[in-house]
Amino acid sequence: MKFVLLLIVSSFAGQGILGQQVAFQAQFSSEYVSAPATGPHIFNNVIFNRGNAYSCSTGKFTAPAPGVYYFATQVFTANKMRVMVDIRRNFTPVSRMALNTTQPGDAESVSTGIILQLAANDQVWVETANPVYPAPILSPPDILRLSKSKCIVAVSSTFLNMKQTKDNAYDRQQNLLDWADVAFWNEANVVYGVCDFENFQWPSGKKLNLGDFSERPSAVVFPRMVEDRTCLLEPEGYTVHPEALAYGGLTTTEAFVEFVNSACHTFRRIDGGLTIEGLHRESILEQLFHVKELKGSVTISDIFHKSATLKQCEKGDLVPCQSELAAENNVKPYQNIPECERIPMPSKDRFFHDFLARSKPVIITGAMDHWTALVKWTSDFFRKRYGDRHVHIKLTPKGEYEGIEAANIWDSFATFKIPKAVIKKLPYPDLVVVRPATTEIKFSEFLDLIGNVSEGRLTNFSAYLEYTSVSDYFPDLKEDITEMFFIQNVLNLKHLNIWLSDGNTLGKTHFDPFDNFLCQISGSKELTLFEPYNNELLYEAHIPEALLSYNKTTRQFQRSTLLDSTAMVMTPIDILNPNFERSTLTPEHLLSMANEDV
Structure with a gap:
């Protein structure tokens, strides 16, 4: 019985086959009466080993750099011997040969070659097996x-x-x-x-x-x-x-x-x-829908120069900090990105196949034309119907909700301690998600607040009724809306929430696990969307939380409370103020969804 195996590894180094350089060449110097033991083969006759990429102790070739590599093997068997030969990359088989000589004196040889795209430190090796270990x-x-x-x-x-x-x-x-x-x-x-x-x-x-x-x-x-x-x-x-x-x-x-x-x-x-x-x-x-399919699609780095750096916030500064570039431009950077497709009310079949199944966002016009809410839901209506009802509202100084900022500008930073075991798992222990101040007031008082803000009588103040359950707070409002026919028996309703503000709020970039329908009753809203397939490009991770407080007497906000909790719903990237020195990965493409004034 004879068994001989030869392995040649060549690196193209981006030059094509004619430019290849032999990286490693080796063989067994002796014949085997049976197949070698299972596991990476350790060749005892190394003819050439560029840069010691092949380990004579483990039998594995480690790619010294990213590139295209060519692996060639030759196997010879004889005298009633069955053998399988695998080339494996990081334990995954990428090529297999099988030889089987059934009669004494028979001989068979087979050779194969495979081109692999390897990352640095990827490992490749050769294994053989008799019928025992394939x-x-x-x-x-x-x-x-x-x-x-x-x-x-x-x-x-x-x-x-x-x-x-x-x-x-x-x-x-x-x-x-x-x-x-x-x-x-x-x-x-x-x-x-x-x-x-x-x-x-x-x-x-x-x-x-x-x-x-x-x-x-x-x-x-x-x-x-x-x-x-x-x-x-x-x-x-x-x-x-x-x-x-x-x-x-x-x-x-x-x-x-x-x-x-x-x-x-x-x-x-x-x-x-x-x-x-x-x-x-x-x-x-x-x-699945990808924004890059659209003409004019752009990335964050296309919009902002990568020289933009984060301006340090002062401890007492409650105005959102800006990069030098954002401050100089002071314009809407995303005004020219592609917009979502806008269509009239679709059939159930078209909605499912063209949009829902593809995860493609869409603006649907005319879907709420028959809702009585469009004419019924006014400030006077809400004040008369729900004025004495208490609601839970959010407060911020400038209308920015759930933003990310440095932790060291908070009052309790010097004394607040995060357990070391937790810090090890926080990629951004120096940042916090700023939760807005909260309060419980009568609905009529809330309407007064947003009216005063809208008319300029109240400045450096924003009030927001957000994520408020219609079923819990205003159940009779459900009579004024109807489920759109093209989603009936297609999607199951999980939440029905209402948002109401002074018209000058900014919700920061976050992750949402639901298929959402945003139904604009009045006013306008603009969304910037990212594909949901690569959240790592938005640095999804636990970020510590902090809670603003509001003094009703002095009408002042304070950065007072660092919380012993974290949130995973916000991205640390401020898309209006990206810090390219810290965030080296950037989301591939963006898409705008703008609702016109209603």
């Missing part, structure tokens, strides 16, 4: 690391190390590997391999927890861990482990693949293709 060996540290981004299917190695047993355990384990190899070969979110569950122990020292499963598992699926972002204060030394779902069910392809699909949220058939649900999901993702 997958990598996964250790507990491997599983812990990979589960942060992948779903892991680990088949027990217990019976794979033995010859066939009476209960066909060997065949069962081998079948699971073969099924995983076929069904999930091209699934980017799934890594499969072999694991020793008899001696399994997490790096923290804890044993594997399979819940109520008491038998010896044939396989264990570790779903991708979703970071718990609701609690920032965890016990010291606390380690989160991925959930372990043991498989001991029917040894059929359909049952096993269905189990993995359920655990990994994938949609694969037993032959590796997509199920009907998977095809539907793929179609939805392909049809």
